[in-house]
Amino acid sequence: MASIGARFRGVLGSFRISPFAVWVGILGVILLVGVAAGLMVFIKGLSITNLNDLVPWGLWITMDLSSIALSAGAFLLCAAVYLLGLKQLQPVARTATFVGLIGYSMALLALIMDIGRPDRFWHSIIFWNTHSVMWEVTMCILLYFAVLILEAAPILGGAAWFRNRWPKLAGQLQTVHQWAPVLAIVGLFLSLLHQSSLGAAYGVLKARPIWYRPDMSVLFIASAIAAGPSLTVLISMIAARVSRKVHVDDRLLERVGSFIGWVLVVYLYFRFWDAFAMTYTYTPGRTEGLQLLTRGPLAFNFWVLEIVLGALVPIIILLRPKLRARQALRMVALALVVVGVVAYRWDTNLAGQLTVVTYLPSEIITRYTTYVPSPVEILSSAGVLAYGALAITLGVRYLNVVDHRTRETDIHVVAPAVALPASD
Amino acid sequence: MSEDTIGRRGFLKAAATGALAIAGLKVVRAARASEPEGSSPNSWGMVIDQRLCTGCGQCTLACRAHNDVNPEISWNRVIVAGEVDGKTVYLPRPCMHCEKPPCAEVCPVGATYHRPDGIIMMDYDKCIGCRYCEVACPYGARAFNWEAFTGPNPAVPEWGQPEVARRPRGVPEKCSFCYQRIDRGLGLGLHPGIDPEATPACVVACPVGARLFGNLNDPDSNVSQALAGSPHYRLREDLGTGPRVYYLPARKEA
Numbered sequence: 045m046a047s048i049g050a051r052f053r054g055v056l057g058s059f060r061i062s063p064f065a066v067w068v069g070i071l072g073v074i075l076l077v078g079v080a081a082g083l084m085v086f087i088k089g090l091s092i093t094n095l096n097d098l099v100p101w102g103l104w105i106t107m108d109l110s111s112i113a114l115s116a117g118a119f120l121l122c123a124a125v126y127l128l129g130l131k132q133l134q135p136v137a138r139t140a141t142f143v144g145l146i147g148y149s150m151a152l153l154a155l156i157m158d159i160g161r162p163d164r165f166w167h168s169i170i171f172w173n174t175h176s177v178m179w180e181v182t183m184c185i186l187l188y189f190a191v192l193i194l195e196a197a198p199i200l201g202g203a204a205w206f207r208n209r210w211p212k213l214a215g216q217l218q219t220v221h222q223w224a225p226v227l228a229i230v231g232l233f234l235s236l237l238h239q240s241s242l243g244a245a246y247g248v249l250k251a252r253p254i255w256y257r258p259d260m261s262v263l264f265i266a267s268a269i270a271a272g273p274s275l276t277v278l279i280s281m282i283a284a285r286v287s288r289k290v291h292v293d294d295r296l297l298e299r300v301g302s303f304i305g306w307v308l309v310v311y312l313y314f315r316f317w318d319a320f321a322m323t324y325t326y327t328p329g330r331t332e333g334l335q336l337l338t339r340g341p342l343a344f345n346f347w348v349l350e351i352v353l354g355a356l357v358p359i360i361i362l363l364r365p366k367l368r369a370r371q372a373l374r375m376v377a378l379a380l381v382v383v384g385v386v387a388y389r390w391d392t393n394l395a396g397q398l399t400v401v402t403y404l405p406s407e408i409i410t411r412y413t414t415y416v417p418s419p420v421e422i423l424s425s426a427g428v429l430a431y432g433a434l435a436i437t438l439g440v441r442y443l444n445v446v447d448h449r450t451r452e453t454d455i456h457v458v459a460p461a462v463a464l465p466a467s468d
Numbered sequence: 469m470s471e472d473t474i475g476r477r478g479f480l481k482a483a484a485t486g487a488l489a490i491a492g493l494k495v496v497r498a499a500r501a502s503e504p505e506g507s508s509p510n511s512w513g514m515v516i517d518q519r520l521c522t523g524c525g526q527c528t529l530a531c532r533a534h535n536d537v538n539p540e541i542s543w544n545r546v547i548v549a550g551e552v553d554g555k556t557v558y559l560p561r562p563c564m565h566c567e568k569p570p571c572a573e574v575c576p577v578g579a580t581y582h583r584p585d586g587i588i589m590m591d592y593d594k595c596i597g598c599r600y601c602e603v604a605c606p607y608g609a610r611a612f613n614w615e616a617f618t619g620p621n622p623a624v625p626e627w628g629q630p631e632v633a634r635r636p637r638g639v640p641e642k643c644s645f646c647y648q649r650i651d652r653g654l655g656l657g658l659h660p661g662i663d664p665e666a667t668p669a670c671v672v673a674c675p676v677g678a679r680l681f682g683n684l685n686d687p688d689s690n691v692s693q694a695l696a697g698s699p700h701y702r703l704r705e706d707l708g709t710g711p712r713v714y715y716l717p718a719r720k721e722a
Contacts, residue, residue, distance in 0.1 A: 098608075100602045161597040161638040165596065172578065173576055249570070
């Protein structure tokens with residue numbers, strides 16, 4: 045037996061399969077399975093999901109919201125570099141922009157599966173109900189996706205293999221970089237809008253008392269501001285560990301880490317008062333929704349994933365310089381922030397739907413329902429995740445998206461003149 | 469001269485601001501999705517008398533036939549609401565056709581809209597199937613087409629003939645107050661609520677006459693008269709949605 049094992053290892057060794065190839069291979073397989081699941085959704089429709097008329101929004105919406113929240117690093121770091129003038133963060137902003145571009149494309153993939161009529165996705169662009177929060181979110185996401193494509197264009201234009209093959213196009217793509225400050229302003233505006241109003245999409249629904257709170261938008265943007273840079277820094281650190289070609293300036297990443305720690309404090313502060321205020325007096329639906337979180341089926345997610353691991357532990361690690369300086373510990377903290385925000389989106393989405401407020405005249409009572417995603421929902425979501433991981437892996441390898449030694453050659457921190465004649 | 473340049477720049481700025489302001493105003497004006505466009509002399513409403521309703525469910529069946537509804541979906545559910553004097557009280561629940569419809573306010577593409585006569589309509593050809601309306605409705609009045617409804621409708625022909633097109637897979641559907649009967653009836657000079665051909669199928673089908681339909685704007689209409697004469701309530705009035713469906717409650721015998 046041992047000899048067979050040895051021979052097998054020998055065969056493997058002769059092929060010289062690199063860890064990179066194994067990683068890409070695994071992601072590729074998950075991606076293929078996900079594509080198959082996604083096709084099944086398109087062919088058979090949403091009846092093969094566990095979504096129903098009581099819980100019409102499930103795992104895909106969580107994917108969608110989480111991807112967008114975790115992409116928030118792009119607008120924040122671009123604003124820091126091009127608006128606040130923190131030029132040294134420019135390489136981190138470059139990573140964040142790429143992660144953001146992939147994140148928003150993941151959100152769009154999850155959405156196209158989630159809507160009942162994917163063939164009519166373009167209706168959301170041409171038919172407007174400007175009163176709808178969802179309309180505003182849709183417009184912002186599409187426009188911001190365009191901004192991210194422009195912001196990421198110089199990354200492609202700067203890649204050596206691309207420059208060698210298409211030097212002229214590469215040059216054109218790189219010139220987009222001179223618009224970085226303008227794009228940063230537009231991106232900041234669009235992101236502040238939709239990152240908050242994704243929370244408001246829940247917050248404006250009077251029919252769902254646990255959602256119907258003005259703080260929803262504040263909590264969504266605060267958690268996104270913590271989680272977005274967390275993912276960017278985490279990816280940078282992982283890339284630097286697994287590849288000798290990736291060079292990072294750890295002091296920069298540490299600085300962003302401490303910023304994340306403070307944002308988490310602010311988020312937890314809002315979160316505390318928001319939840320605490322709801323514990324006073326009985327409100328039908330709201331009280332039950334809160335109980336679902338604090339001692340119901342979502343209690344583990346809420347206390348452990350969202351509050352303790354998602355906020356308290358990272359706050360301690362990221363705000364204590366000695367702990368933060370330890371890279372492994374910092375990576376754990378950043379990963380926990382990511383897990384925490386995903387758990388927050390999942391719990392928020394479910395708390396409002398698992399509690400069904402009746403409309404019977406005698407008394408307003410709350411009934412409970414359940415939701416567990418179906419295999420096809422899980423596999424298709426895994427496919428979207430694998431796509432994201434694959435895209436970022438390839439970006440790190442072939443587009444140098446994590447490289448703190450390079451600086452864009454022609455950084456104009458001052459907004460470029462909009463071709464107006466000088467006044468004198 | 470610098471003055472000329474500043475002037476031009478100032479003009480451009482002013483023009484841009486003006487254009488933005490006009491666009492903004494247009495957007496704000498269009499933003500009142502909960503308000504109907506145009507006006508109508510009619511304001512359709514329904515009165516359901518819980519003292520009479522026996523919970524037989526014939527309204528649901530007639531609705532399914534006339535609107536060609538999937539047997540797994542009820543536009544008009546009949547719910548057990550409690551007990552009075554040892555007798556079960558039922559609550560039939562169509563779409564409330566709210567004065568301030570949360571569904572129409574949240575629909576990103578405007579597929580759900582408010583007609584001037586008060587009916588909340590669905591444009592099934594516009595809907596993208598995001599289900600925000602379903603999440604927003606406090607009355608559970610909407611049902612999503614998780615799969616296509618194919619094959620024969622078991623309610624047809626016993627309970628009536630389909631009058632509208634079947635909805636495709638992937639869009640939510642709901643009660644429309646049988647707008648097709650109202651619109652066709654008005655065109656023929658009939659009176660919705662009086663002439664059966666112009667009245668919602670559930671009202672016509674009710675064997676005990678527990679449902680009334682008519683124009684709430686007309687003080688002499690049967691619905692206005694019924695409401696003037698008896699105590700009534702609407703579902704979840706605390707939400708401020710302003711339902712157009714009124715209930716006459718079952719009460720203890722004095």
